Amino acid sequence: MNAFTYAAFFEEIDKNTSIEVYRKIFDKNVQFKDPFHDIIGVDKLYKIFEDMYIKLDNPSFKVTEIVEQNNIAYLKWNFHFSFKGSNKDESFVGVSRVEFNKEGKVISHIDYWDSASNLYEKIPILSFFMKFIKSKINS
Known part of the structure; x- marks a missing residue:
């Protein structure tokens, strides 16, 4: 497997993807x-x-960029979703560092994305506190 195959996997998975896959x-x-x-x-x-x-x-997930060297890849992606009970579409950008073993299987997948601005600030109760904290830091 390579980074492009892995990216396709992430773009195609859904709730019906089995543990065997x-x-x-x-x-x-x-x-x-x-x-x-x-x-x-x-x-x-x-x-x-x-x-x-x-x-x-x-x-x-929609992968928008792939950088691969040897057995390491970086994938930039957009994650699209909506919270249960909400009709509002949400999305955010992240990057994954992925490492493959000699057999081509993924041995490490580390995601980098901002949980504060991408999730916490979108949850009504938490958004007030997050914005308050940001305003104090920025003042």
């Missing part, structure tokens, strides 16, 4: 890290995505 893509001891998770194991990774499809409506 994840096991073909990811090493059994894959490390996954983002602002909310730091786990090891393909089964735990699958659970994160399973939960995402329960908590959000229509989550999807």
Whole structure:
């Protein structure tokens, strides 16, 4: 597998993608890290995505840039979704650093994105506090 194949996987996954598909893509001891998770194991990774499809409506990724060298790739992506019960479409940009093993499976996937402005500020109760904190920092 290479970064382009991996990007296609992320653009095509949905709530019906089985654990068996994840096991073909990811090493059994894959490390996954983002602002909310730091786990090891393909089964735990699958659970994160399973939960995402329960908590959000229509989550999807669109990869817009790929940089690959040897067994390391960086993917810039847009994540589109809406919160359950909301008709408002949301999106934000992130970057993933992905490492492949010699067999072509993903052994590390680390996401970089701003959870404060991309999520916390969009949740009504938290948005007030986040904007207040930002105003104090910026003054």
